[in-house]
Amino acid sequence: MHLLILKKQIQFSSEIKGIEMQEFKLRKNSFSLMQSAGEKCAKYISNKISKNKEIFVVCGPGNNGGDGFIIGHSLIQKGYNVKIFLVLPLRNKDNDNYKAFKRLNCKVYSLKELNKELKKKTSPVIVDCIFGIGLNKNISKKIKNLIKLINHKKAFIISIDIPTGISSDNGTVMGSAIKANLTLALHCKKVGHLLFPGAYFSGLVKILDIGIRRSLNKLKINKIKENDPKILAYPVESVDKRYKNYNNINLLNRLWEIATKHQKVFRTINRHISLIHGHTKNRLEPRIRGEGVLLMKNFLKGL
Numbered sequence: 001m002h003l004l005i006l007k008k009q010i011q012f013s014s015e016i017k018g019i020e021m022q023e024f025k026l027r028k029n030s031f032s033l034m035q036s037a038g039e040k041c042a043k044y045i046s047n048k049i050s051k052n053k054e055i056f057v058v059c060g061p062g063n064n065g066g067d068g069f070i071i072g073h074s075l076i077q078k079g080y081n082v083k084i085f086l087v088l089p090l091r092n093k094d095n096d097n098y099k100a101f102k103r104l105n106c107k108v109y110s111l112k113e114l115n116k117e118l119k120k121k122t123s124p125v126i127v128d129c130i131f132g133i134g135l136n137k138n139i140s141k142k143i144k145n146l147i148k149l150i151n152h153k154k155a156f157i158i159s160i161d162i163p164t165g166i167s168s169d170n171g172t173v174m175g176s177a178i179k180a181n182l183t184l185a186l187h188c189k190k191v192g193h194l195l196f197p198g199a200y201f202s203g204l205v206k207i208l209d210i211g212i213r214r215s216l217n218k219l220k221i222n223k224i225k226e227n228d229p230k231i232l233a234y235p236v237e238s239v240d241k242r243y244k245n246y247n248n249i250n251l252l253n254r255l256w257e258i259a260t261k262h263q264k265v266f267r268t269i270n271r272h273i274s275l276i277h278g279h280t281k282n283r284l285e286p287r288i289r290g291e292g293v294l295l296m297k298n299f300l301k302g303l
Helices: 013-027 031-048 063-077 096-102 111-118 141-152 198-202 214-219 249-261 263-272 293-301
Strands: 054-059 081-086 125-129 156-160 182-186 204-208 275-280 283-288
Touching: 013 031, 013 214, 031 063, 031 096, 031 125, 031 182, 031 204, 054 063, 054 111, 063 081, 063 096, 063 125, 063 156, 081 111, 111 141
Parallel strands: 054 081, 054 125, 125 156, 156 182, 182 204
Antiparallel strands: 275 283
């Protein structure tokens, strides 16, 4: 059995931020890129979601929240029934996200109001714009509680760039994470979209061109491509180092689905099934191993 190595680039957060900085210089401003990102996301959502659906755009205090303000504003202009929520206060009035916030001409709801809405027996579309690739610490308790409500809500969840709570650099859960049905990755996929458990929480990942010049991709340092075996060796902090290479995304996602629905199956899975990648000269060769499933088993224990 041979595995296909694709040529799509993926990036670490520091690399995409460096590329964005160069794009800002070429544009002579940064807000236009946020506006482009928000409008491209809104266009994609409007092409996929019926106007009969209620949409909750849940925004955080950073640039991911700024994208959310633009998404909500654009969807309202397109005739959608949208409620925009700000779940944490904005930090700096000089930032682009505040500029996007001030351009809104609709009511912005609070975290308390969102919690009430999530307890109602409705099935909205939820657009997750709480935290993006800038997240570098664990989620606070009140946002953990919000994430729990969102994940238990009967809703279709769209995360912008990366699901809230997932590290964009290694796919680990920063205390708690939103389980998205769809993630709209801005410009390119990030490492956290592909490493478990980030791959599971991201759901289907769709890359959106937000207007960053492709020529700027040469600024990236890493040589990792999607499905390249190098990414499978990138360390996952929460897992025993002995198992850091056993990270085949498709298999572990499937095992997750089975295990969460049929816990008893674990006794069989744990003895027999795990796919890891190994090199045999220039060929990728899958091998059946038992240890790899411990990565997912350890993660389940931590829930």
